[in-house]
Amino acid sequence: MEGKRNPDQAIALILERKSVRSFTGEAVARADLETLMKAGMAAPSARNRQPWEFVAVTDRPTLDLLADGLPYAKMLYQAGAAIVVCAVVEKAHDRLPEYAVIDTCAATENILLAAEALGLGAVWTALYPRTERMEYARRVLRIPDSVLPLCAIPIGCPTGEDRPKDKFRRENIHWETW
Numbered sequence: 253m254e255g256k257r258n259p260d261q262a263i264a265l266i267l268e269r270k271s272v273r274s275f276t277g278e279a280v281a282r283a284d285l286e287t288l289m290k291a292g293m294a295a296p297s298a299r300n301r302q303p304w305e306f307v308a309v310t311d312r313p314t315l316d317l318l319a320d321g322l323p324y325a326k327m328l329y330q331a332g333a334a335i336v337v338c339a340v341v342e343k344a345h346d347r348l349p350e351y352a353v354i355d356t357c358a359a360t361e362n363i364l365l366a367a368e369a370l371g372l373g374a375v376w377t378a379l380y381p382r383t384e385r386m387e388y389a390r391r392v393l394r395i396p397d398s399v400l401p402l403c404a405i406p407i408g409c410p411t412g413e414d415r416p417k418d419k420f421r422r423e424n425i426h427w428e429t430w
């Protein structure tokens with residue numbers, strides 16, 4: 253079964269992923285949001301601690317309230333939904349916040365790739381490490397103080413304006429030694 257997977261398709265998906273900030277305003281199906289969070293939970297994590305939890309937001313006033321207070325996430329006004337990815341430090345390997353953050357970054361990238369696969373648009377908007385943004389998200393979404401809200405991912409149907417960037421730089425690769 254595994255050998256039958258088309259590697260070209262998987263690589264093409266990775267190369268096609270881009271930050272989408274222009275949305276049509278259509279709603280996002282709950283089943284799609286679940287698929288995205290399932291993809292997030294499939295990420296690797298230190299000692300397999302899976303130190304993440306997610307807040308899925310579809311309620312229009314809440315999306316707007318998040319947009320009001322997050323200066324670099326104004327696309328939430330047009331997004332049909334958002335997933336706020338949270339790092340739960342007490343679940344992390346050795347309870348280290350660094351592991352909690354690293355692991356939830358991996359989960360976030362999985363969500364972004366899964367969104368691309370579903371034909372949805374998404375963009376990582378930073379909460380962590382900006383304390384004022386984390387505080388704001390905590391307040392709006394009633395996230396406990398012990399939890400680090402890592403990022404808010406606005407999700408929606410893309411208008412098609414956003415395109416992937418070619419970031420391949422041969423000079424960034426070192427073979428055998430630096």
Ligand SMILES: Cc1cc2nc3c(=O)[nH]c(=O)nc-3n(C[C@H](O)[C@H](O)[C@H](O)COP(=O)(O)O)c2cc1C
Nearest residue numbers: 269270271272273324325375376377378415416417
């Ligand atoms: C840690 C992190 C924080 C980011 N924060 C924001 C943000 O607050 N707002 C935003 O519009 N994009 C944000 N981005 C998206 C980047 O701007 C984007 O990934 C980068 O420009 C490369 O473009 P691409 O995602 O289309 O490849 C963030 C990305 C990362 C990884």
